[in-house]
Every structure is written in structure tokens, then in C-alpha cells.
Amino acid sequence: MPFTTPPAESRWALFIPKLVTVLREGYGTADFRSDFIAGLTVAIVALPLSMALAIASGATPDKGIITAVVAGFFISALGGSRFQVGGPTGAFVVVVFNVIAQHGYDGLILATLMAGLLLIAAGLFRVGTYIKYIPQPVVTGFTAGIAIIIASSQIKDFLGLAIDKVPGDFFPKIAALGGALSTTSPATLAVAAGSLAVIILIRRYRPAWPQFLIAVVLASVVVYAFHLSTDTIGSRYAGLQPGFEMPTLPHVTFERLRDLVPTSFTIAFLAGVESLLSAMVADSMTGRRHRSNCELVAQGVANCASALIGGLPATGAIARTATNIRAGAKGPIAGILHAVFLLIFMLVAWPLTHFIPLAALAAVLMIVAWNMSEVERFTHLMKAPIGDRAVLLVTFGLTVMVDLTVAIEVGVVLASVLFMHRMSEAVQVQANVKLLDDDVSDDTPHDMRPVTQAELPPGVIASVIRGPFFFGVAMQLGETLDRIGKPPRVLILRMRAVPMVDGSGASAIQSLVDRCARHGTKLIITGIQPQPRQVLQAMGILDESRVILVPNIEVGLARAREIVSVPA
Structure with missing residues (x-):
């Protein structure tokens, strides 16, 4: 779809105060x-x-x-x-x-x-x-x-x-x-x-x-x-x-x-x-x-x-x-x-x-x-990977001992350098595939195939995270859930294509786990890779009473059918 510039009136609609919106709706x-x-x-x-x-x-x-x-x-x-x-x-x-x-x-x-x-x-x-x-x-x-x-x-x-x-x-x-x-x-x-x-x-x-x-x-x-x-x-x-x-x-x-x-x-x-x-x-x-x-x-x-x-x-x-x-x-x-x-x-x-x-x-x-x-958030982040801990402690120490401006500048720069390092590692992980097998295959790898609506039982939603789940994309998980509307009985989170998770990504997943628990939604995570599993386990997020881990989407769909077969 070609890129088109939105009309001027729609661009300026982003700056209409909420007071105007509330009064228009009826007050x-x-x-x-x-x-x-x-x-x-x-x-x-x-x-x-x-x-x-x-x-x-x-x-x-x-x-x-x-x-x-x-x-x-x-x-x-x-x-x-x-x-x-x-x-x-x-x-x-x-x-x-x-x-x-x-x-x-x-x-x-x-x-x-x-x-x-x-x-x-x-x-x-x-x-x-x-x-x-x-x-x-x-x-x-x-x-x-x-x-x-x-x-x-x-x-x-x-x-x-x-x-x-x-x-x-x-x-x-x-x-x-x-x-x-x-x-x-x-x-x-x-x-x-x-x-x-x-x-x-x-x-x-x-x-x-x-x-x-x-x-x-x-x-x-x-x-x-x-x-x-x-x-x-x-x-x-x-x-x-x-x-x-x-x-x-x-x-x-x-x-x-x-x-x-x-x-x-x-x-x-x-x-x-x-x-x-x-x-x-x-x-x-x-x-x-x-x-x-x-x-x-x-x-x-x-x-x-x-x-x-x-x-x-x-x-x-x-x-x-x-x-x-x-x-x-x-x-x-x-x-x-x-x-x-x-x-x-x-x-x-x-x-x-x-x-x-x-x-x-x-x-x-x-x-x-x-x-x-x-x-609580500080101690929680202290369980994150060592790079996130370093950013946290350096920013904290500079704020107390030097200057707030210096702390923000150094913290953001250090986090950016850490991100670039992780992205380079993530590219290596993603590049480590059997190209010959991919070339001769006409299909998407089985566990990454799209799930059709017909395969999902009523009350079940499947969501996919692709690529490194770091601070730059962590907020998108919450925004995606906001668009779902009514909380489902079961949410399947497919993480086969997630090679790494950082502290902010882990915090976003923790918020997802808490949100599902509040709404009575069972959370199933499929195909989680070693690095994300290690980080989430170290931070205490993969609690068996709140998160169900399964190896692939087929097992996840089977577990979802078992859950929704029981009356809410």
C-alpha cells in the first residue's frame, strides 16, 4: 500500500484537548x-x-x-x-x-x-x-x-x-x-x-x-x-x-x-x-x-x-x-x-x-x-540481564552523586550502546538457520505458520511476538491487548520468533501475566527460546500457577481446547 500523507485536519485532530472531546460527547x-x-x-x-x-x-x-x-x-x-x-x-x-x-x-x-x-x-x-x-x-x-x-x-x-x-x-x-x-x-x-x-x-x-x-x-x-x-x-x-x-x-x-x-x-x-x-x-x-x-x-x-x-x-x-x-x-x-x-x-x-x-x-x-x-520495581530490575542492571545502577549512582542531567545522558547513551550490542547478537541468532532446508521448503516452519480463526476455539486468542523483545517495542504488547477488547478465556502468546528479551520486555510480559490473572484469562506461551526463558525465569515471571509453557502451537491449541471445554 503506497504511503499517503494524512489530510491536515486529521493531523491537527491529534492536538484537540480532551476537554473538547468530553464536552462534545455530552456533559x-x-x-x-x-x-x-x-x-x-x-x-x-x-x-x-x-x-x-x-x-x-x-x-x-x-x-x-x-x-x-x-x-x-x-x-x-x-x-x-x-x-x-x-x-x-x-x-x-x-x-x-x-x-x-x-x-x-x-x-x-x-x-x-x-x-x-x-x-x-x-x-x-x-x-x-x-x-x-x-x-x-x-x-x-x-x-x-x-x-x-x-x-x-x-x-x-x-x-x-x-x-x-x-x-x-x-x-x-x-x-x-x-x-x-x-x-x-x-x-x-x-x-x-x-x-x-x-x-x-x-x-x-x-x-x-x-x-x-x-x-x-x-x-x-x-x-x-x-x-x-x-x-x-x-x-x-x-x-x-x-x-x-x-x-x-x-x-x-x-x-x-x-x-x-x-x-x-x-x-x-x-x-x-x-x-x-x-x-x-x-x-x-x-x-x-x-x-x-x-x-x-x-x-x-x-x-x-x-x-x-x-x-x-x-x-x-x-x-x-x-x-x-x-x-x-x-x-x-x-x-x-x-x-x-x-x-x-x-x-x-x-x-x-x-x-x-x-x-x-x-x-x-x-x-x-x-x-x-x-x-519493588528496582529490585525486580536487579534480576534482569547484567546490562540492564548496569544501566540501572549507573543512572542511580550518577543521580545521587553527580548530577541528574549527567545521569540521564549517560543512562540513555549506555542503554543505546547495550541495545546495539544486543541487536548484533540477535542478528547472529536469527542468521543461524539451515539455509538449504529453508530453500527447498515451500512452507513456513510448522510452528510459525499462521493460525486461522477456524482453528481457535471460542474465547481463545493467539498473538505472535517476532524479533527481539526489547525496550523499544515492549509498549506495543500492551497496545495490542488494548485493541482486543473483552478479555478472552485463553490467550496464546507465540514466542518462537523471539531470540532475546531485555528487562523492559520482561516487565511488559510481567504486566501481561498480571493482567491475565486479574481478568481470569489463562496465558499459554508456546515455543519460548532459551534466552527469553532464562531471563523470565530469573525474574520470577514464569510462575506455573499463572503461565502455561508448551513446546509448540499444536500443543498450545490442544491445551486451550481443554480449558474452554470447562465452564467458566
């Missing part, structure tokens, strides 16, 4: 009621989190709320996801802190504005289609590294240490904190530990409750009632009055632009990756599909708007987006209302924040750091 009072409740729920979650992230970034707490209001509004109004909720996130803490320390707040505004323009350009040039190819070990490595840095930055406020200035570099910071342990404040430690315990207990026994807000409110009441000697927002930021600045452009020189280019690329990269990951999580929870390039454009506009009114970098927040969905959101209006509720709080109830102890916000950020660390 009634019941939908607004659901979005109202969801928006209020997310605002309650975002309120303490936004202030805590701003303080951890070296800014004032009001900057976090301002960012959540402005960026959150534009991300929901213009984005390509129905349920995305945006605002400041933990991924930016390290970058923002370093930029403010080196270039001042004006430098951060310029870097955020540049990042916003980069994101708009990336969306218009459809780079969002390719961000999904960033390998999992790189994403997990720098996310876990950021988690370590955030946790270490909160030790001072968690313990109430008497130390004027904490060094920015990791090892000097740990040494300085260790030297000041003797100055720990018992009252501050009690408030922080109590807040942490409240969050953990609510998460365990009442997960639907707003754990962060409850912990912060209880800590504030205790500190006020018992007159505990510990820092609060009011004592550290005395006289702070939040407000929106008139949109202004920062001071721009060629030297500043040159110095801030690497930082702006880092902010744009983090915003793009995290927003699309969040949108993909939302898709998996709801069965919807987002528009990745439209989402990037919205992220760019949101970051430009946040910079112009004096806010922080922003992106889609996975936890807040998931909360939005669980609260019953019907569309982007829930995210817009979340921004409206935060604005009302900032204008009406801001004096109440003066009673919030910084130790409680440090406890909130300790939980955020733990969530970001993704310990």
Missing part, C-alpha cells in the same frame, strides 16, 4: 457532580503536598500552591488525557533546588520558560510518540536517585537539627547532617515521627482518607495546643503573603541562556516523561487512550504560564491523577476544579498555614520519597 449535571467531588478530593491531597515540594525545592510554600493552581488549570484544560492532574512533583525538587542555588529564582523562571517552549516544540514535532522508548532501567534509576536526594534533604527538618546551611552535594550533606545529630530536637522529632506514623496507619487501614492532610492538621493542632518548640511555616516564613505576579519576562542574556540550556532540557525531559507515564497509568486504570503530543503541548503551555507568574516547573502527577480517577472523575473538569479549590484556599484560608510544622511536611516528603523509590 451533564451528574458528570459535573462527579467531577466536583473528585476535584475537591484531589485538592485536599495536593494542598500539603504542593507546599512541601516547594519548601524542599528551596522556594517558599506559596509557590507550590501557585504552581498547582496555574499549571494544574492549563494541564487539565489543554491536555490530551481525560484524567491528568498536574502540579509540582518530586521529580523537579533536585533540579529546582540546584537552579535556585546557582542562578537565583530569576534563573529558575528563565529555565522553566525555556523548558515550556521546548515541550511545545516537542509536541508539535510529535516527539511524544517516541518518549515511550526511554528504557525502564533509566527511568527507574534516576527516579530512585531523586528519592534518595529528597529524603536526605528532609533529615534536617525531620530531626530539627541546628545547622545553618546544608551542603548541596550528597556526601558532604550526609557528613554535615551526621555531625549535627547531637543537636536533634526531641519535640521536632516527636512531631515528625508522629506525622509519619499517622500517614502510614491511615494508608494501611483507611486508604481512601486524605492521609497527608490529616497528618498535617493533627500535627498543627498538637504543636499549637502544647506550645511545642519547633519550626512552622509562620516562624520560618514570617510575613509571607501569597499572590500572583504580573506576567513578566526574566532578565535574558546570551550567557544566561547558554548556562541554563542543560537545565531547561532536563526540566523538559522530566516533565515530558512523567506526564506521559502518568497518562499511561490513567489509560491502564480507565481503558481510555491519551493523545501524547497534545499532552506535551499542554505541559509546555502550563510551564510557560507558571514561569510568567512566578511559579515552579510542573508536570502530570501520577499519584494525584490516580486519586482523581478513584474519586470518580469523568473528565478534565475535575482537574480544573482542583485548581479552583486550591485558589480559593490560598485566597481565603492562607493564614491557617502559619501553624503547619515543617516537621510534618518533612514526614510527607519522606513518604513521597519512598513512593518515588519504587523499591
Whole structure:
């Protein structure tokens, strides 16, 4: 079929915000009621989190709320996801802190504005289609590294240490904190530990409750009632009055632009990756599909708007987006209302924040750091082939000890070199065939022949993976399953033509196994080769209770007939 350029109107349809799509489909009072409740729920979650992230970034707490209001509004109004909720996130803490320390707040505004323009350009040039190819070990490595840095930055406020200035570099910071342990404040430690315990207990026994807000409110009441000697927002930021600045452009020189280019690329990269990951999580929870390039454009506009009114970098927040969905959101209006509720709080109830102890916000950020660390995913990838482990550990180590920008660059380059090496090995494996036998045969090798629909019993679907199953194609497995629709009784996955699997491919197969288990679908894998079998077994994916391994498609079809012959 010859290649044809799609008409201009269909190309621009990729940039229509989901808000427009939802309104076109019909939006009634019941939908607004659901979005109202969801928006209020997310605002309650975002309120303490936004202030805590701003303080951890070296800014004032009001900057976090301002960012959540402005960026959150534009991300929901213009984005390509129905349920995305945006605002400041933990991924930016390290970058923002370093930029403010080196270039001042004006430098951060310029870097955020540049990042916003980069994101708009990336969306218009459809780079969002390719961000999904960033390998999992790189994403997990720098996310876990950021988690370590955030946790270490909160030790001072968690313990109430008497130390004027904490060094920015990791090892000097740990040494300085260790030297000041003797100055720990018992009252501050009690408030922080109590807040942490409240969050953990609510998460365990009442997960639907707003754990962060409850912990912060209880800590504030205790500190006020018992007159505990510990820092609060009011004592550290005395006289702070939040407000929106008139949109202004920062001071721009060629030297500043040159110095801030690497930082702006880092902010744009983090915003793009995290927003699309969040949108993909939302898709998996709801069965919807987002528009990745439209989402990037919205992220760019949101970051430009946040910079112009004096806010922080922003992106889609996975936890807040998931909360939005669980609260019953019907569309982007829930995210817009979340921004409206935060604005009302900032204008009406801001004096109440003066009673919030910084130790409680440090406890909130300790939980955020733990969530970001993704310990289970990290340990899971440590069972992957040695190359994936090397990429994971190098990215993690450079994030903690050197610089986030360097870590991303080295991680992506190292993963690319590893991929090229594996592809060369895969070509050797595929070339190792008996050419004479193939030449004299008129048929496809028996186990790779196409399976006709007539051979498949009702409720059985057969899918084929061909070629190396690496990070560049792993996402296609989930997209293929999305198109299937109703979960089948049996899914036959034919892997005879898969010579190798890497960590990202194995993670995609793990997601497939979990998905089949949730829907009661029996998974049969046929003809798996030695390298994929070894990797999947080492990572604990080929559990006999969840996966049936058979040598070829004929045996697989026979097993499928046995399964569907038993009533569901």
C-alpha cells in the first residue's frame, strides 16, 4: 500500500484537548457532580503536598500552591488525557533546588520558560510518540536517585537539627547532617515521627482518607495546643503573603541562556516523561487512550504560564491523577476544579498555614520519597540481564552523586550502546538457520505458520511476538491487548520468533501475566527460546500457577481446547 500523507485536519485532530472531546460527547449535571467531588478530593491531597515540594525545592510554600493552581488549570484544560492532574512533583525538587542555588529564582523562571517552549516544540514535532522508548532501567534509576536526594534533604527538618546551611552535594550533606545529630530536637522529632506514623496507619487501614492532610492538621493542632518548640511555616516564613505576579519576562542574556540550556532540557525531559507515564497509568486504570503530543503541548503551555507568574516547573502527577480517577472523575473538569479549590484556599484560608510544622511536611516528603523509590520495581530490575542492571545502577549512582542531567545522558547513551550490542547478537541468532532446508521448503516452519480463526476455539486468542523483545517495542504488547477488547478465556502468546528479551520486555510480559490473572484469562506461551526463558525465569515471571509453557502451537491449541471445554 503506497504511503499517503494524512489530510491536515486529521493531523491537527491529534492536538484537540480532551476537554473538547468530553464536552462534545455530552456533559451533564451528574458528570459535573462527579467531577466536583473528585476535584475537591484531589485538592485536599495536593494542598500539603504542593507546599512541601516547594519548601524542599528551596522556594517558599506559596509557590507550590501557585504552581498547582496555574499549571494544574492549563494541564487539565489543554491536555490530551481525560484524567491528568498536574502540579509540582518530586521529580523537579533536585533540579529546582540546584537552579535556585546557582542562578537565583530569576534563573529558575528563565529555565522553566525555556523548558515550556521546548515541550511545545516537542509536541508539535510529535516527539511524544517516541518518549515511550526511554528504557525502564533509566527511568527507574534516576527516579530512585531523586528519592534518595529528597529524603536526605528532609533529615534536617525531620530531626530539627541546628545547622545553618546544608551542603548541596550528597556526601558532604550526609557528613554535615551526621555531625549535627547531637543537636536533634526531641519535640521536632516527636512531631515528625508522629506525622509519619499517622500517614502510614491511615494508608494501611483507611486508604481512601486524605492521609497527608490529616497528618498535617493533627500535627498543627498538637504543636499549637502544647506550645511545642519547633519550626512552622509562620516562624520560618514570617510575613509571607501569597499572590500572583504580573506576567513578566526574566532578565535574558546570551550567557544566561547558554548556562541554563542543560537545565531547561532536563526540566523538559522530566516533565515530558512523567506526564506521559502518568497518562499511561490513567489509560491502564480507565481503558481510555491519551493523545501524547497534545499532552506535551499542554505541559509546555502550563510551564510557560507558571514561569510568567512566578511559579515552579510542573508536570502530570501520577499519584494525584490516580486519586482523581478513584474519586470518580469523568473528565478534565475535575482537574480544573482542583485548581479552583486550591485558589480559593490560598485566597481565603492562607493564614491557617502559619501553624503547619515543617516537621510534618518533612514526614510527607519522606513518604513521597519512598513512593518515588519504587523499591519493588528496582529490585525486580536487579534480576534482569547484567546490562540492564548496569544501566540501572549507573543512572542511580550518577543521580545521587553527580548530577541528574549527567545521569540521564549517560543512562540513555549506555542503554543505546547495550541495545546495539544486543541487536548484533540477535542478528547472529536469527542468521543461524539451515539455509538449504529453508530453500527447498515451500512452507513456513510448522510452528510459525499462521493460525486461522477456524482453528481457535471460542474465547481463545493467539498473538505472535517476532524479533527481539526489547525496550523499544515492549509498549506495543500492551497496545495490542488494548485493541482486543473483552478479555478472552485463553490467550496464546507465540514466542518462537523471539531470540532475546531485555528487562523492559520482561516487565511488559510481567504486566501481561498480571493482567491475565486479574481478568481470569489463562496465558499459554508456546515455543519460548532459551534466552527469553532464562531471563523470565530469573525474574520470577514464569510462575506455573499463572503461565502455561508448551513446546509448540499444536500443543498450545490442544491445551486451550481443554480449558474452554470447562465452564467458566
